[in-house]
Amino acid sequence: xxxxxxxxxxxxxxxxxxxxxxxxxxxxxxxxxxxxxxxxxxxxxxxxxxxxxxxxxxxxxxxxxxxxxxxxxxxxxxxxxxxxxxxxxxxxxxxxxxxxxxxxxxxxxxxxxxxxxxxxxxxxxxxxxxxxxxxxxxxxxxxxxxxxxxxxxxxxxxxxxxxxxxxxxxxxxxxxxxxxxxxxxxxxxxxxxxxxxxxxxxxxxxxxxxxxxxxxxxxxxxxxxxxxxxxxxxxxxxxxxxxxxxxxxxxxxxxxxxxxxxxxxxxxxxxxxxxxxxxxxxxxxxxxxxxxxxxxxxxxxxxxxxxxxxxxxxxxxxxxx
Numbered sequence: 197x198x199x200x201x202x203x204x205x206x207x208x209x210x211x212x213x214x215x216x217x218x219x220x221x222x223x224x225x226x227x228x229x230x231x232x233x234x235x236x237x238x239x240x241x242x243x244x245x246x247x248x249x250x251x252x253x254x255x256x257x258x259x260x261x262x263x264x265x266x267x268x269x270x271x272x273x274x275x276x277x278x279x280x281x282x283x284x285x286x287x288x289x290x291x292x293x294x295x296x297x298x299x300x301x302x303x304x305x306x307x308x309x310x311x312x313x314x315x316x317x318x319x320x321x322x323x324x325x326x327x328x329x330x331x332x333x334x335x336x337x338x339x340x341x342x343x344x345x346x347x348x349x350x351x352x353x354x355x356x357x358x359x360x361x362x363x364x365x366x367x368x369x370x371x372x373x374x375x376x377x378x379x380x381x382x383x384x385x386x387x388x389x390x391x392x393x394x395x396x397x398x399x400x401x402x403x404x405x406x407x408x409x410x411x412x413x414x415x416x417x418x419x420x421x422x423x424x425x426x427x428x429x430x431x432x433x434x435x436x437x438x439x440x441x442x443x444x445x446x447x448x449x450x451x452x453x454x455x456x457x458x459x460x461x462x463x464x465x466x467x468x469x470x471x472x473x474x475x476x477x478x479x480x481x482x483x484x485x486x487x488x489x490x491x492x493x494x495x496x497x498x499x500x501x502x503x504x505x506x507x508x509x510x511x512x513x514x515x516x517x
Contacts, residue, residue, distance in 0.1 A: 197282045199223070199230040199302075202275030204268050204351075205247065205289040206237040210396035212246045212289070219295040220254075226299060231281060233258045234289075235274050238265035268351075269370040276360040284355045292320070293352040294390040301354040301387065310359050310382040313345055313374050314352035314389030321391075333409055340417050341375035345386050348374065352389050356382075368408050372416045379420045426485030430478045438475025444468035 201219065205212065216232070223230045234251075236244045236259065244261055251257045260274050272286060283305060287293040297314070304312045321327055330349050338344040348371045355377075362380045363373060374384050422429045445468040451457035459465050 197228050198280060199226065199228045199283050199285065200275075200279035200281030201230065201232045201285045201287065201298075202235065202272065202279060203232065203287055203289045204235045204237055204271035204275070205239060205243050206265060206268075206271075207239045207241045207243060208289045208396075209239075209241040209243045209246060211291045212243060212250070214395075215289060215291050215295075216250050216257075218291075222295040222298055226302070231256050231258060231279070233260065233275050233278055235271040236261045237267070237271045238262045267368070269365050269368055272370045272373075273365040276363070276365075279357070279360070282357050284357060284360055286351055286353050286355070288351045290394055291396075292392050292394055293350075294392060297352060297389050298354075301352070304385060304387055305354055305356070308383060309385045310356045311374060311377050311384045312354045313347070313384065313386045314350035315345070315347045315386050316350050316391035317346070317388045319391050320393040336410075337372070337375065337413055340413055341372070341378070341420065343375045343378045343384065345374055345384075347386070348372065350389060350391075367415070368412045369416065371409065372412065375416055375420065424489055426489060427479075427482035430482030430485060434475040434478030434480075434482065436475075437471045437478060441468045441471025441473075441475060445472065 201223070203215070208215075212234075219232065223232075232254075234247045234257065236247055244259075247257075247259045247261075251259045258278060260278055262270070262274075275286065276284065283302065285298055285301065287295070293314070301312045301314070319327055319330075330347070334346060334348050337348050351370075353373070355373075359377050359380070359382045363376050365373070369376070378384060418429070444464060448457075448459055448462065448465055448468060452459055
């Protein structure tokens with residue numbers, strides 16, 4: 197089994213050599229061939245030069261350099277694309293993730309899990325600006341997605357390759373990988389990970405990211421629940437809105453026809469008409485969404501299911517989608 201370690205790097209010149217040396221010490225003790233994939237996310241310091249020096253000295257190192265800063269989600273996606281191992285480990289480049297945790301994560305994978313996520317149970321970050329928003333976000337994400345983890349933001353994770361092949365990342369969705377993986381039937385668990393204080397550099401994250409996380413959470417929830425049947429969410433909203441508008445219009449019509457009540461300057465009439473038109477728009481959006489979903493799946497041959505194993509007679513074949 198080959199092991200691929202994916203590490204996004206952005207302006208970490210003081211940490212790179214220390215991280216590489218510590219990681220290499222751990223990997224040589226693991227009885228598996230390995231590769232280390234550094235993704236330079238458009239660093240403006242000497243990070244890329246240091247990575248190139250390391251790569252020239254170690255053939256197990258791969259360096260992927262972005263033309264500009266695309267963000268951690270893009271870096272993770274590139275790491276998955278360039279990884280060749282059957283098991284992929286992701287970790288941060290700031291040395292706050294402990295490479296010595298990797299053997300424990302791999303041992304957990306041997307129990308049959310497809311994804312093992314780290315939990316920074318003793319997190320060494322500021323409470324107000326980092327830990328409190330993270331705690332709130334983790335709780336919201338767990339409730340909305342139905343995948344209950346203590347720490348969605350921990351980069352230290354291990355994946356089976358077939359799981360990463362079924363994941364398309366964009367926006368800020370790298371933190372939602374466990375929830376997305378659950379949509380393809382991955383077996384997920386969480387174990388405690390050692391979290392260390394940052395020694396050099398500054399954090400690239402702040403409380404301003406909370407809004408973007410909430411917006412991406414809405415996208416993930418929609419894709420997990422209604423990605424293949426958008427008419428059921430838009431159509432339902434349209435029927436509710438249209439029905440309320442129709443009932444109000446019917447009520448006003450009865451007042452006008454049987455009781456002679458004037459409808460001039462009645463805001464309720466405008467509301468009824470507005471709700472009817474909104475209902476029609478929602479239903480139209482749902483139908484357009486259905487067309488797009490079918491185009492997506494049919495034009496690209498995307499399956500709407502994922503097969504783990506196929507049993508035939510006395511033999512067993514495994515098919516990965």
